[in-house]
Amino acid sequence: MGTSKKRLFSGNEAIARGAYEAGVRVAAGYPGTPATEILESLAKYEGVYAEWSVNEKVALEVASGASIAGARALAAMKHVGLNVASDPLMTLSYTGVGGGLVIVTADDPGHHSSQNEQDNRNYAAFAKLPMLEPADSGEAYRFARLAFALSEKFDTPVLVRTTTRISHSRSVVTEGRPGRPRAARMPAPDPAKYVMIPGYSEARHEFVEDRLAKLGEFAESFEHNRAELRSKSIGVITSGISYQYVREAAPSASVLKLGMCYPLPAGMMRDFAARVKKLYVVEELDPFIERQVLAQGIKAAGKLSRPGFLPLTGELDTDTVRAALSGSMVQAVPGRASGIPSRTPALCPGCPHRGVFYALKKCGYFVAGDIGCYTLAHAEPLSSVHTTLCMGAGISQAHGMMKAIDASGDDTSWMKLAAVIGDSTFLHSGMAALLNTVYNRGSGVVVVLDNKTTAMTGRQAHPGTGATLAGDKTKHTDVVDVVRGLGVRDVTVIDPYDVGALIELLSSHGSGKGPRVIVARRPCVLMERKRPPKPFAVDAALCVNCGDCLDTACPAISRKGEVVTIDPAQCTACGICAAACGAGAIGAL
Amino acid sequence: MSARCLETGIGRNYNMPHKPINIALAGVGGQGILTASDVLAHAAMLAGRAVKKSELHGMAQRGGSVVSHVRTGELVHSPVIPDASAGYMLAFGRLEALRYAGLLAPGARVIMNRVEIHTISEYSGDDYPEDVEHTLDGLDAYVITVPGRQIAEGAGNARANGSVLLGALSTFLPMTPRNWAEAFRRVLSPGLLEVNIDAFRLGRSWMSVRAK
Numbered sequence: 086m087g088t089s090k091k092r093l094f095s096g097n098e099a100i101a102r103g104a105y106e107a108g109v110r111v112a113a114g115y116p117g118t119p120a121t122e123i124l125e126s127l128a129k130y131e132g133v134y135a136e137w138s139v140n141e142k143v144a145l146e147v148a149s150g151a152s153i154a155g156a157r158a159l160a161a162m163k164h165v166g167l168n169v170a171s172d173p174l175m176t177l178s179y180t181g182v183g184g185g186l187v188i189v190t191a192d193d194p195g196h197h198s199s200q201n202e203q204d205n206r207n208y209a210a211f212a213k214l215p216m217l218e219p220a221d222s223g224e225a226y227r228f229a230r231l232a233f234a235l236s237e238k239f240d241t242p243v244l245v246r247t248t249t250r251i252s253h254s255r256s257v258v259t260e261g262r263p264g265r266p267r268a269a270r271m272p273a274p275d276p277a278k279y280v281m282i283p284g285y286s287e288a289r290h291e292f293v294e295d296r297l298a299k300l301g302e303f304a305e306s307f308e309h310n311r312a313e314l315r316s317k318s319i320g321v322i323t324s325g326i327s328y329q330y331v332r333e334a335a336p337s338a339s340v341l342k343l344g345m346c347y348p349l350p351a352g353m354m355r356d357f358a359a360r361v362k363k364l365y366v367v368e369e370l371d372p373f374i375e376r377q378v379l380a381q382g383i384k385a386a387g388k389l390s391r392p393g394f395l396p397l398t399g400e401l402d403t404d405t406v407r408a409a410l411s412g413s414m415v416q417a418v419p420g421r422a423s424g425i426p427s428r429t430p431a432l433c434p435g436c437p438h439r440g441v442f443y444a445l446k447k448c449g450y451f452v453a454g455d456i457g458c459y460t461l462a463h464a465e466p467l468s469s470v471h472t473t474l475c476m477g478a479g480i481s482q483a484h485g486m487m488k489a490i491d492a493s494g495d496d497t498s499w500m501k502l503a504a505v506i507g508d509s510t511f512l513h514s515g516m517a518a519l520l521n522t523v524y525n526r527g528s529g530v531v532v533v534l535d536n537k538t539t540a541m542t543g544r545q546a547h548p549g550t551g552a553t554l555a556g557d558k559t560k561h562t563d564v565v566d567v568v569r570g571l572g573v574r575d576v577t578v579i580d581p582y583d584v585g586a587l588i589e590l591l592s593s594h595g596s597g598k599g600p601r602v603i604v605a606r607r608p609c610v611l612m613e614r615k616r617p618p619k620p621f622a623v624d625a626a627l628c629v630n631c632g633d634c635l636d637t638a639c640p641a642i643s644r645k646g647e648v649v650t651i652d653p654a655q656c657t658a659c660g661i662c663a664a665a666c667g668a669g670a671i672g673a674l
Numbered sequence: 675m676s677a678r679c680l681e682t683g684i685g686r687n688y689n690m691p692h693k694p695i696n697i698a699l700a701g702v703g704g705q706g707i708l709t710a711s712d713v714l715a716h717a718a719m720l721a722g723r724a725v726k727k728s729e730l731h732g733m734a735q736r737g738g739s740v741v742s743h744v745r746t747g748e749l750v751h752s753p754v755i756p757d758a759s760a761g762y763m764l765a766f767g768r769l770e771a772l773r774y775a776g777l778l779a780p781g782a783r784v785i786m787n788r789v790e791i792h793t794i795s796e797y798s799g800d801d802y803p804e805d806v807e808h809t810l811d812g813l814d815a816y817v818i819t820v821p822g823r824q825i826a827e828g829a830g831n832a833r834a835n836g837s838v839l840l841g842a843l844s845t846f847l848p849m850t851p852r853n854w855a856e857a858f859r860r861v862l863s864p865g866l867l868e869v870n871i872d873a874f875r876l877g878r879s880w881m882s883v884r885a886k
Contacts, residue, residue, distance in 0.1 A: 093712070093719050093727075221726070221753075254728035254753035255712075257719055329751040336692075403756040430703075430738035 094258040096251040099222040100161075100189060101126030102258065103229030108266035109133060109159050110184070111151035113144035115513065116542035117163030118198040119252035120191035124161055125545075128554050132266055137545055137554045140476070140513040141166035145173045145188065149242075152186040153279065156269035157233045161189040164205045165475060169514070171208070174242070176281050178212045179289040181240035184267055185233030189245045191252045194369045195400035198249075200456065200473060202398070204370035209244050209347035213297050216244040216347045217309075218325040222256040228309070228344065230261075239296055239303075246346070248369070250326045250400070301348040309344025312357050319410065320361030322354065322374060322385065327367050327401055334407035349377045358383045365394075365410060369401050432461050434641040435610035435617075435657030437581040438534055441505070442469035443637050443661060444587035450503045450530070453486065455479035455515070457507035458541045458609075459534050467638045470505065477514030479504040484518070484527040491528075500594050503530040508564055509539035509547040516567060522600050523572040530591070531602045534581075535564050536609040544609060568602050581605040584664035610657055619673040620656035621663060623649045627670035634662040634671060694724075694747030695847065696755040700774045701766025701787075703740050706836040709861060710764065711742035713840060716857035717849040718746035728753035741774050762846065763815075764839045775813050782815045785842050785881075787822040787835055818842070818884070825880055826873045834873035841877025851878075 094102065100123050104112070112135040114124040128135035138144035141162040151158035162170060167190045174188065190208070193199040209216035217232060219225040225247060232243040277285050304310055316337045323331050324343040331340060341357040343349065358364050366375040366387035375387035388395045395401065395409050432439050442462035445452055446469040454460055454470035455478060463470035472482055483504035490499040506515045511533050519531065539545040546552045551561030568576050575595060579586055587605070595601040623634070630647050639662055641655035651662070651671070663671040697714065701707045711727055718725040729742040743755040759779050765771035765786040778784070810817050820842050822835030829838075837858075844854060858871050 091719060093715055093725070250728060250753055254726055255715060256726040256750070256753065257724065326752075329753070333751040333756070402754055403752050 090260045092258050092260060093255045094222045094226065095122060095253055095255050096219065096222050096225040096247050097122035097191075097253070098126045099226035099258050100229040100245065100247070101130070102260060103226040104157075104159050104187065104233070105130040105133060106261050106263045107185070107230045107233045108157050108264045109187075109233065110156035110266045110269060111148060111158040112136070112161070113138045113147040113158075114161040115139070115141045115144055115166060115169075116509075116539050116545045117141075117166045117191070118542055119193060119247070119249045120161050120163045120166070120189065121542045121545070122252070123159075123189055123191075124554060127159070135554055137539075137547060139548060141169040142172060145170040145177070148186060148188075149173060149177055149180075149182075151269065152182045152184045153272055154183060154269040155267060155272065156184040157186075157267060158184060159187045159189065161191070163199065164190055164192040164203050165199060165201065166190075167205055167208060168203075169476065174208065174214075175212050176286075177242050178214050178293055179281055179286055180279050181289075181292075182236050182242060183272060184269065185236035186242045187229065187232045187236060187245055188242055189229075189247065192246060192248045192370075194248050200475065202370060204373060205244075205246055206346055206373040207371060209246075210373075212244075213293050214242055214244050214347075215239070215300050215345060216246055217344060218246050218346045219251055219344070220325055220328045220342070221251065222254070222258050224309070224344065225251060226258045239300060240292075241296060241300075246325070248326055248400070297348060301351065304345050304348055304350035305352050307345055307350070309342075310350050310353060311342050311344070312353065312360075313340045313342060314360065315339045317360065318362045319365070320357060320363070321365045321367050321410070322357070322378060323367045324374065325369075327369055327406070330401050330403045330406040331367050331410075333403045335410050338410070343374065346374060347377075349374065351381050354378060354381060354383055358385070367395065367401070367406055367409070369399075370397070372397075429464060430461055431464065431638060431640050432458065432467075433610055434639055434655045435659040437536055437605065437607035437610065437659075438462060439467075439637055439639065439659070440581035440584045440587060440661050440664075441532055441534060441605045442467050443665060444584055444591055445469050445503055445505075445532075446636075447588055448501075448591040450501050450591065451486075453479040453483040453502065453504045455504075455506045455510050456541075457510055457534070457539075458536075459505060459507055460541075462638075464638070466636050476510055477506070477518050479506050480515055480518035480522060480531055483529055483531070484522045484525070487527055487529050488525075499529060503532060503591075505532045505534060507540070508533060508535040508537065508549045509545075511564060512548050512562065512567075516571065519568065519573070519600070519602075520571045527600060528595065528598065529600055530595070531600050533564055533568070533602060533604045535604050535606040536612075537606075538609050538612060540609045540611075544611065565604055568604070573600055573602050575599065575601040576604065577602070578604045578606055581607050582659050582661060584661055610659070617656065617658040619658060620653035621651055621658055621660070621671055622653070622674050623651055624670045624672070627668050629668045629670070631667065633665045633667055637662050637665050692747055692749045692751075694745045694750045695762070696760040696777075696779070697744045697746075697762040697764065697843070698755060698760040698774055698777045699742040699744070699764040699766070700770040701740055702770065703738050705740075705766045706833070707740045707742055707764075707766060710836040710840055711744050712861045713837075713854070713857045714744050714843075715746070716860050717844075717847075717853045718744070720853045720856050720860075721849045723848075724748060724750045726750045726753040739770060739773060741770070741777075743777075762843060764843055766836070766839070771810060771817075775810060775815070778813060778815050780814045783846065784810060784815050784817045785839055786817055786819050787839055788819060818881075820877070820880070822877075825876050829873035829876055830869045831873075834870050837870040837873035838877035838880075841874040841879075842881035844874070844878050845881045 148158040148160040190205040217228040320339040364385040372389040487499040548562040725746040760777040826834040
């Protein structure tokens, strides 16, 4: 076989390729690790319209609209993104589809880059939707390709679930030929299917239950649910990346590999169980498969029936699975070798957020934070983000705190309360929260960190950047206009490198009437890779070794004994450390 | 039923353990580790081998630690190298070699670049371990220190030191120079090709003349 069609695809690239070959026409999503590259890859294919929507709810609604018009459509998001999209998801189960609709959820067991490690297989059961779970890039490609036809055959959205190890690992995929995308057109009205009000939704619910039973039958002969018979003494039911760990840890075990993790093929499971002496269920996070196995009355050992068999938290690996299957006690995965300084991610040298958080810290604020690069400011020594919950939560939480504290009348300590939010996060869901603060007579400081990009996930476009995912110029939404439009009167735009001005602004108190919004505006330092004019340096003669510059948490600054140095290879001459230095010892070379 | 992924062997009916070659590439975000591991993995694919690679990225830009796992053989299941199973490590800095020492199999070869990048947490009290080579020896590993930047300068750009390390590593692996050249072509943009392939060749020669 020639190597020309062989590609080393990540799971995400493979999904994009599979969807493209299946003729997907519209794809929508919002950046979120580990899903981001699915949309980015799809945007490169001819004939595919791919957009960054402002948030995941809108993305799924957009994709569902395309589906109503008869086009095959896809929405992709990370696991918590599906929470945002769960409102349309739950009722899309009732309406079904026009053109095939595939929803990719990229989960993050082990929270490598998320605020939780929820197991989105549960959504399949909750929404009563079929869910496919690929075990490598090859399957990610195949499952994405067949999911659209499956969707149309059963009149159902189809969930495809990956995890970080599938989305971001690369393995070999052989590309196939793309099919022709289905034409889309204005649909003939079909209110019984698409207008979900009590009169119509009752019948659709009946349809959903009936469909689920049919999918259960289909699962029995689904080609990607497969019993691999080897040993008669040990059998393992598994799916997704866990399959790989099982195969490596116990190569002689019989394996029931589930390509569709919901609904499960009851008959196939019973048949498999009868062929082995000891049956195990190996899966990451929730005992999702195990619950269904046990509910069928099949005896199996898993984390539910045998506590300690496998951990309920974190991701699995070959060694953990091997230990579990050989009956040893499962140890928690050991942490980093002791004595080695940790290298946790930090704000880049020159990051404009640094100025804001340094100033917030100096002024003694409690900071209700949000999701983005700026969340990194929670770490020592900045320690200047005190809550992080979900997209848009900072503003709402600060408002709730203020109302609770202010309710006692005399307590004005809430004035040292600030909410911070990034520009992309603000446009995702912060607007609604800020409107709420205005409408419900809240107050307090809100800092919008306008670095002109969706940075943490790799600097994607959003409405404030003036360009789309495809690179087309578009209306540029100015955050200041939005804030004013929501009714905020007290709006100040400031350069976050100007630490002095920030401290002055944050030291004074507002009128207490309505929120004070500070828009800290400067592009992400990685956007323009220019050589800085001259890196800064520490004048040893003036330095008093107080450590104030180190308090800015810049990776370019280090101290050995009494000598503080700035790495000229990393320094971008932002000047924030110079502003922090009380001895005037830092300046351009 | 032909629902098999021939590329990676899902469904193939073997029951004996397969032992792929496991290579870890470790360093700090921004050093070109992911690119180097892409080239390595492509070379293996082009040689007709099964290959998987994995890493945790997203934090790489922010000075965080990066480790990439590349596994290649007749069959590869987990994309993650199990503990104490890496026969080779490419370390782009001394600290990262020590950080990921748990991955090293007994007798592993560590090809280490001469670079030191300090961490913020050293300011908070943890000390940069001076004696990295010695600690690695204690773990039953052969450490080969490569003057990567120097050799890369010889090829025309000190930043191509990743390709120098790949060249050094390549002497231990079954891929041919042709596989490697095609791998560089598939991964790098045309402008970067010549200097990196030169750096690769210099690294490969450098290692070939050393006692292994």
